[in-house]
Amino acid sequence: MEQREVAEGCTFYHTTQNTCNSCHTRHEFSAIEARKPQTCAMCHNGVDHNEFENYLLSKHGTVFQTRGDKWDWNAQLSDALEKGGMNAPTCQFCHMEYQGEFSHNMVRKVRWAFEPTPKIADNLHHPWFENRKEAWVGTCSNCHSDSFSRAYLDDMDKGVISGVKITEESRSVLMKLYNDGLLPGQKTNRPAPPAPEKDDAGAFFQLFWQKGNNPSVVEYEFAEMWEHHKIKHYKALAHANPGGYTYSDGWSQLIKSAARINDEDARLREAAEIRAELERLAPQKRGGLLELNTPFRQAMTAGVGGFALLAGVGLLFVRNRRKEQ
Amino acid sequence: MEQREVAEGCTFYHTTQNTCNSCHTRHEFSAIEARKPQTCAMCHNGVDHNEFENYLLSKHGTVFQTRGDKWDWNAQLSDALEKGGMNAPTCQFCHMEYQGEFSHNMVRKVRWAFEPTPKIADNLHHPWFENRKEAWVGTCSNCHSDSFSRAYLDDMDKGVISGVKITEESRSVLMKLYNDGLLPGQKTNRPAPPAPEKDDAGAFFQLFWQKGNNPSVVEYEFAEMWEHHKIKHYKALAHANPGGYTYSDGWSQLIKSAARINDEDARLREAAEIRAELERLAPQKRGGLLELNTPFRQAMTAGVGGFALLAGVGLLFVRNRRKEQ
């Protein structure tokens, strides 16, 4: 249980998906509150779900920020454009709409899921995906032309596919290093993560747990690449953010991670060759330098980097349970 | 004097703590302005005091953002809940309140200070800390149950202690590297910081001053760890931020720094072993590789990385003085 606290922390988060008072805060239970983008922002901000930041700095969000004080927030979403004076969409308008109707089902049109993967990229022409894209065209067409809407969605898909592709290339560089046993400390100081988690290179758990040389620097980098940068890039494109979130915080971060991973690949392989060369020059030292330095290095790191349990995060779970009281 | 400009820059900042017109901007001297969270944000944002961001994205801040336009900002804090329609707290409400009274003393309930340290963690049961915690329970109880308030504060403490613990583990890895003289360039290109600052590993000055190989990469990493990540993690928990600031920008950054520091430890010790092995193989080269390459490397870096004086920051001090004119 104790080792699962990160997961529990996330659970706390996601239970809010199933309660009304996450968005309609209790006591007031306000529809106006729930109609404003800042309500979504409480969860949908930050590294792998920065939809709020993308929206605010898009043209949609700019109009909301500069003109939203004149909109009638008492208007229902179905009336908001015509009667509410809403001249740019909110999170709620686009995500609650489906074929002209508004509901609380906010994932009805989701195509790329939370994280774009090669499997999704390879199946975009499947009717399941095509139908959802058509539904999006309908949503955008509330304000834009059909051809503009379609072109934007097509181009967004191309951008997301680029993000998937560069991430997969880096994944194969990392997996090769891992399989060759070349990560720093991999053979001498790599504790396993708490069960039921299994050791893996660049896995999600490495963003929240560490001990000894697990994860290595290049693995944390890759975990950030697929879990943060790839997703940020996708969500910026999906929310029509023309600037930083697409380019600098999205694509350029993918470039940085790819560069760092290739740089590490070159360095770690060169270090392996130097160790091999030293062994050839001094063959009497059986076992090689890597093993040779084990006791030395282990003595250095004994008692150090110890079980970095995410004890604190567990509080959120506890908090969640107590909230009911 | 010149070398103290960073400190002076901070001084500029902190003098605002003692003048009314920091919050009640001169000429208008508005109470409404001073009651809004954005007034606090002018200073309380960013790396080691991101209280504003934590607040805005908490449930407290979400209600402020979506419903604050309907509150009566002319109401005094003591009337804000009952008569002002304030259905979520502001910075001012929680930090100016003490046992039911409101004043301009905003540190009356502080327990973890600006930076959580092992000494605080070890003394939380001292009456000085206990009494302040009780005062917080009173504050939270304006809206929450006593048991919920108490549980949240207990759990926050546990989270902060986790942050202190992982930071101290990394500190000992770094200090061992420093004491063993294994940091890159430590023996060949490490100028002392300007007096009265003394050289140290991962010290505060290394965030704002550098020359040659002072600081090394792993030291800057540790300076960020204790000064930015540990504090961000603490302040996110303290301000009920359920998401990114606690997890990704807080805890996960602590994990990243710990991983990087252990990775460096493994690398730098392996590099030392390689140098030792080369010396064993070519014993005629007295002094070892480290000394041997000194003239070469020094020639390379001569005139480079020179005194990176924070001249520019001094302007803020100057500005401050001129402001009086």
Added chain:
Amino acid sequence: MEQREVAEGCTFYHTTQNTCNSCHTRHEFSAIEARKPQTCAMCHNGVDHNEFENYLLSKHGTVFQTRGDKWDWNAQLSDALEKGGMNAPTCQFCHMEYQGEFSHNMVRKVRWAFEPTPKIADNLHHPWFENRKEAWVGTCSNCHSDSFSRAYLDDMDKGVISGVKITEESRSVLMKLYNDGLLPGQKTNRPAPPAPEKDDAGAFFQLFWQKGNNPSVVEYEFAEMWEHHKIKHYKALAHANPGGYTYSDGWSQLIKSAARINDEDARLREAAEIRAELERLAPQKRGGLLELNTPFRQAMTAGVGGFALLAGVGLLFVRNRRKEQ
């Protein structure tokens, strides 16, 4: 064409500089919208143009955030102070003003351009720059004393010059590594960027394109240093941001990059010495370790890190063209 998509992405952006409906969104074509800082923020946010963030957290922006809801946004800029109740400036007020008149020419007073360079730093006393500075003094003097305005601008210049200086020092460390051929993979796995781009160390293209070991980690670091950190530091000073953007996200990032580049310099030169020493010890291996490991490393990286084309970014260009439809 395909390789120029990043540039095209930027082109998309900058065409907005020449169309009215970038700021006066079409259909409503609102002057109020165009007068609010959030309209500028759609483009002027993020890594190398974070003017919006700087403004919001300055005293100017704080007053806008807390009191702006009481200003008369229908007032023309020339009446805003007297009749509009505007007790702090907006982006529009300072940048559209020139010698008492307001126009749509927003670069009339620019002195440091988009990126501060040594050439500008060396020519600040040229009448061209002096006249523009005088024009700024006039702008600031709408609210501040002449002597305060002048002192702030002088001190801002000193700060910007410090940023230019530390960046140039790091540039020379990097260029020496590049000229000495010491970057990881530089001799074995460094593809050229797509024409007409030419290979260079720490160049702009390396923020958005990568293949094999181009860019190396230290080059991406330097590209961030001159293109992001130096510019952020400058723009924070220029927009009177007293905190994070000047110190932590500005100056301290410059310090970090300088420290990392010097650290890499020490490491890469030591690695070169180790390779040289190994060659002296095993002279029969002609060509040295660097060449020796080429086939090994190349096999490892074959097919990997491949052409990371910024295909997705091109969509914005396409979108731009379709917008006209």
